[in-house]
Amino acid sequence: MGKSTGYNILSYGDMVNNRQRMDPYARTLQQAVRRDSVVLDIGAGTGIFSLLACRFGAAEVHAVEPDASIDLARTMAAANGFADRIHFHQTLSTAITLPRPADVIVSDLRGVLPLFQHHIAAIADARSRLLAPGGVLIPARDQLWAALIDVPEVYRPYTEPWLSNTYALDLSPGQPLVVNTWRKLNAKADQLLVEPAHWATLDYQTIQRTDVSGELSWILERPGTAHGVLVWFDAELADGIGFSNRPGELELIYGQAFFPFQAPVRLEQGDHVAVALSATLVNDNYLWRWDTRARSGDHLKANFRQSTFYGTPVALEALKRRSADFVPSADTSAAIDRCVLSHIDGKTTLGTIAETLMEMFPERFHQHQDALNYSANLAEKYRPATNG
Numbered sequence: 001m002g003k004s005t006g007y008n009i010l011s012y013g014d015m016v017n018n019r020q021r022m023d024p025y026a027r028t029l030q031q032a033v034r035r036d037s038v039v040l041d042i043g044a045g046t047g048i049f050s051l052l053a054c055r056f057g058a059a060e061v062h063a064v065e066p067d068a069s070i071d072l073a074r075t076m077a078a079a080n081g082f083a084d085r086i087h088f089h090q091t092l093s094t095a096i097t098l099p100r101p102a103d104v105i106v107s108d109l110r111g112v113l114p115l116f117q118h119h120i121a122a123i124a125d126a127r128s129r130l131l132a133p134g135g136v137l138i139p140a141r142d143q144l145w146a147a148l149i150d151v152p153e154v155y156r157p158y159t160e161p162w163l164s165n166t167y168a169l170d171l172s173p174g175q176p177l178v179v180n181t182w183r184k185l186n187a188k189a190d191q192l193l194v195e196p197a198h199w200a201t202l203d204y205q206t207i208q209r210t211d212v213s214g215e216l217s218w219i220l221e222r223p224g225t226a227h228g229v230l231v232w233f234d235a236e237l238a239d240g241i242g243f244s245n246r247p248g249e250l251e252l253i254y255g256q257a258f259f260p261f262q263a264p265v266r267l268e269q270g271d272h273v274a275v276a277l278s279a280t281l282v283n284d285n286y287l288w289r290w291d292t293r294a295r296s297g298d299h300l301k302a303n304f305r306q307s308t309f310y311g312t313p314v315a316l317e318a319l320k321r322r323s324a325d326f327v328p329s330a331d332t333s334a335a336i337d338r339c340v341l342s343h344i345d346g347k348t349t350l351g352t353i354a355e356t357l358m359e360m361f362p363e364r365f366h367q368h369q370d371a372l373n374y375s376a377n378l379a380e381k382y383r384p385a386t387n388g
C-alpha cells in the first residue's frame with residue numbers, strides 16, 4: 001500500500017454505507033452522466049463515485065486520491081469490469097491536468113462541515129482548470145445553518161474535570177482551552193432552543209474565497225439554557241436533490257459542529273442573542289471565532305469572545321513560526337532526512353541506505369531494522385505517483 005492520509009478502510013466503508021448520503025449522490029450522478037462524458041472524481045477514496053459513473057455509462061473517468069485507498073479502488077475497478085475506463089491519479093487534484101476537460105466533477109471532501117482543510121480551494125481550482133464550459137459540479141451548493149442548543153450533558157466535559165474534580169487538584173487552567181474547542185455532535189431536534197438561522201451559502205459554481213463570516217441572531221420564543229451554537233450544512237447536489245444534517249433528520253455521517261459557550265447562559269422568552277461566527281483558513285486548518293452577546297432588554301447577560309485560537313496552548317508561537325520573515329533552524333533529524341534523501345537516487349537499495357544511516361548516526365540508530373523503517377517511511381513519502 002502507498003501513502004495514507006489518515007482515513008482507514010472502515011471510515012471509507014462508513015461513507016459508502018451511509019444511504020442518506022449515497023442515494024442522492026448516485027441519483028445526481030445518474031442525471032449528469034452521458035454516454036460520452038468525461039468524469040473527474042476528486043477524493044475518490046475507494047472509488048465509489050468512479051464506479052457509479054462507469055455504471056451510468058461514462059466514457060472516461062479520472063479518479064484522483066492521494067491516499068493508499070486508491071489501490072483498492074483500482075482492484076475494484078477491475079472487479080467490476082471498468083478498469084479500461086478509469087484512470088487513477090494518486091495525488092491531489094491540484095497537481096493533475098486532464099487530456100480533455102471534465103463534463104462532470106464529483107467530490108465529497110467535507111468533514112463535519114464543508115469548511116474543512118483545502119476543500120473549497122480544491123473545488124475552485126478544479127472548476128477553473130479542469131471543468132468543461134457548461135460542465136456539472138457535484139455538489140452544486142452547501143447551505144450552512146446554526147442554532148443555539150440546550151445540552152447540559154454535552155456541556156459537562158467543558159466544566160468537569162476542569163472546574164471540579166474528585167482529586168482536589170486545580171485543573172482550572174485547562175478550562176479556557178476546552179471552551180475554545182469545537183466538537184462533533186449528533187444533536188436531537190428537541191435540543192434546539194431556537195429556530196435555525198441561515199449562516200452562509202457555499203456556491204461551488206462561483207466560490208473563490210475559502211473564508212466565511214456572518215452574523216446570527218435570535219429572539220428567544222421559549223426559556224432555556226444555551227450551552228453553545230450548533231452548526232451544520234445542507235447539501236444541494238443538484239437542483240432538487242440533496243440531504244440535510246439538521247437535527248431531527250435521518251442521521252448522516254457528518255453530524256453537526258458544537259461550539260461551546262464560555263459558560264451556560266440562562267435565557268428567557270424575548271431575550272436576544274447575537275453571534276458573530278467566522279471561519280478563517282490558516283495553513284491547513286480553519287480557525288473558528290464565535291463572539292456572543294446575549295441581552296435581556298438593556299441587561300447584558302453574556303459577552304463572550306471565543307476562538308479555536310485560544311484552544312491550543314501554543315497557537316501564537318506556532319503561528320509566528322509560519323510567518324514569511326521567520327528564520328527556521330533544524331535539529332539533527334534534518335541531517336538524517338537529508339542523508340536518506342540524498343541516497344534515494346533510483347539505484348541504491350533501502351538496505352544500503354539503512355547501513356549508511358547506522359554508520360553516520362550511530363547515536364540515533366542502534367538497530368538495522370529501525371534505520372530500515374526510517375528510510376522506508378521517507379522513501380514512501382517521496383515515491384512517484386503511479387498514474388493510469
Ligand SMILES: C[S@@+](CC[C@H](N)C(=O)[O-])C[C@H]1O[C@@H](n2cnc3c(N)ncnc32)[C@H](O)[C@@H]1O
Pocket residue numbers: 005007012015016042043044045046047048049064065066067091092093094107108109110122
Ligand atoms: C470524505 S472522503 C470521500 C471518499 C469517497 N469519494 C466517498 O465519497 O465515499 C474524501 C477523500 O478526499 C481526499 N482528498 C482531499 N482533498 C483532495 C484533493 N484535493 N484531491 C484529491 N483527493 C483529495 C481524501 O484523501 C479523502 O480520501
